[in-house]
Amino acid sequence: MALELTIGRVAKLAGVNVETIRYYQRRRLIAEPDKPHMGYRRYPADIVKRIRFIKRAQALGFTLEEIAELLRLEEARACAETRALAAHKMRLIDQKLTGLAAMRKALAGLVQQCERKQPAKGCPIILALEQD
DSSP, X not given: OOSEEOHHHHHHHHTSOHHHHHHHHHTXXXXXXXXXXXXXXXXXXXXXXXXXXXXXXXXXXXXXXXXXXXXXXXXXXXXXXXXXXXXXXXXXHHHHHHHHHHHHHHHHHHHHHHHHOOXXXXXXXXXXXXXX
């Protein structure tokens, strides 16, 4: 890898598009290098690692605001705070899973009602959704 890269090369190496890089710059997750007179901006090679970090964190459910905090914590070497943020994220995921399980159970019950009988009044799922 060269010492400095164009935005297109960074995008390719990081597996994102150029607009993603520009968006991360606007969100201040990555720095925008100075543009030389009559030239192209050059990015340091380690920017690829940072973009991959951001994408992996997003895949784990972290928001961009949370990722900014993770990056700040990384610079401060604040492992305990990082762990607390990750533990909080796990609790939120557990809450979402509980909610999804309840939704699945409710839908399964409605599907079973449809399979048991074919009422003349209409579909049990539609009727359940129409109730006040």
